[in-house]
Amino acid sequence: MTGAAAGECAGLSGLFIGLMSGTSIDAVDGVLVRFDESGVLAGTLAAASLAMPVELRRLLTDLQQPGADELARAALAGNRLADLYAQCVQALLAQAAVPSSEVVALGAHGQTVRHDPAQGFTIQLLNGARLAEASCIDTVADLRSADIAAGGQGAPLVPTFHARVFGSASARRAIVNIGGIANVTVLERGSAAPALGFDTGPGNTLMDAWCERHRGETFDRDGAWAAAGRVDQALLGRMLAEPYFSLPAPKSTGRDLFNPTWLDRLALDRIAPVDVQATLLELTARTIARACTEAAADEVHVCGGGAANGALMRRLAACVAGIPVGTTAAIGLAPQAVEATAFAWLARQRVAREPGNHPAVTGASGLRVLGALHAAPRVRT
Known part of the structure; x- marks a missing residue:
């Protein structure tokens, strides 16, 4: 854990980014928001939406169904999506005139291509390590798997x-x-x-x-x-x-x-x-x-x-x-900003080691800290 994330775990507050590309596969929506020490939304500094490139949309759509060479195509799609998410991060930082070093963490949903909680798995394509490297911000991804591991649906979060x-x-x-x-x-x-x-x-x-x-x-x-x-x-x-x-x-x-x-x-x-x-x-x-x-x-x-x-x-x-x-x-809260803001909040919960799910909703056996944390490079801008 680096920079802002390392110093703010107790009563965690600060700036967070949320990134979301949903099942419509039409765009990446992002927000830069501030949470107070109780995890209450204290303000939105920037919002951005980047259209999904036609080629990437086609690739992600094709991966919704079984096909040839799926593993390689999925890895490539995860890389390309990370690059698009990184572009959205840069747009948010530029809009708010905020350096990446001031952002505690970002929460990135990725693109769901399989969801089968009955068999114990869900797949959201995204190279979280690549996004952390490109954005210079600690990145929380794979936010659904912990809930599914606890017997839940992994959704909705x-x-x-x-x-x-x-x-x-x-x-x-x-x-x-x-x-x-x-x-x-x-x-x-x-x-x-x-x-x-x-x-x-x-x-x-x-x-x-x-x-x-x-x-x-x-x-x-x-x-x-x-x-x-x-x-x-x-x-x-x-x-x-x-x-x-x-x-x-x-x-x-x-x-x-x-x-x-x-x-x-x-x-x-x-x-x-x-x-x-x-x-x-x-x-x-x-x-x-x-x-x-x-x-x-x-x-x-x-x-x-x-x-x-x-x-x-x-x-x-x-x-x-x-x-x-x-x-x-x-x-x-503006309708188009709600989900991205939710994933910023889930990033805040992960860094603070506080639960992000609710068993009454997902059916999990208990509260769980959600997401895999990818540390950003120590040299941040």
């Missing part, structure tokens, strides 16, 4: 952070992150810990894949294409018959399940592509709404890329009729 920043004394809140996969955190009134948290199912991933296949665009901006179609109720019924939706929490999922192959099994040939898109949006809205209503949430706050999908937000509001729906901006 963000609910413990949600409880720190979004808890309310007067309202039972549902915090919904809509990335490629959607997850919900239920925060009980006045509690410092999440009451519940799990992946509800597909967020943007199936809509993105269908949009790219039929329109050559990586996502459906504002849900405009979906809004132009009609929901096919028979198709929606086949989608909702997926066994995952009936599993009790704790549970987690990913592109291992919800991918183009899953779509192709649904007999879509006789349905207009625009109507399939409308039905996929309805699937996301319905499965999130079910989780929120079953949890008896008083209000719903959305973060992640799905918060910018106007059609999806309208359908979600309709499906949870009577429950106010908004974004996390109304309760203190």
Whole structure:
């Protein structure tokens, strides 16, 4: 441990960076934030988002499914992703005019290409040592494996952070992150810990894949294409018959399940592509709404890329009729910054040797310190 990290473990405070590339594989989001000695968010100094290069996106997408020469391609992808993360770090430092030596540590999620907690593993591609070398900042990566080793799902990890920043004394809140996969955190009134948290199912991933296949665009901006179609109720019924939706929490999922192959099994040939898109949006809205209503949430706050999908937000509001729906901006944090900030907080927890998971959410046998720490070079800028 070097520099700022070595001197601040007791009542750990200071600057941290969080880096996230989610299941949509569209960008790397980063934040530079400050936490106080209690681990409470004390300010955001910079935020940046770098588009995922087309070649790297293709490589990471291909690695979601079994293929030839996987080990070498995965190692190469981990290196390239580390380089892109390092570019995001430099953008954050430049934006805030802060040298790397003032940053205690960074937390980097990597790119999930396999997630199978039932068999005891999850794979987030990222060369953490390479990122530490390039950024000159102590790097925390592989944040899910410790929870899985303790019998947990390894996901979602963000609910413990949600409880720190979004808890309310007067309202039972549902915090919904809509990335490629959607997850919900239920925060009980006045509690410092999440009451519940799990992946509800597909967020943007199936809509993105269908949009790219039929329109050559990586996502459906504002849900405009979906809004132009009609929901096919028979198709929606086949989608909702997926066994995952009936599993009790704790549970987690990913592109291992919800991918183009899953779509192709649904007999879509006789349905207009625009109507399939409308039905996929309805699937996301319905499965999130079910989780929120079953949890008896008083209000719903959305973060992640799905918060910018106007059609999806309208359908979600309709499906949870009577429950106010908004974004996390109304309760203190921009929707696109939430996950990256959570991974900055997880880096803080790792350096402080404090737990980052919550057994009620993941199903782990106990609280665990999460992540592998890669020390930066001693000469820092």
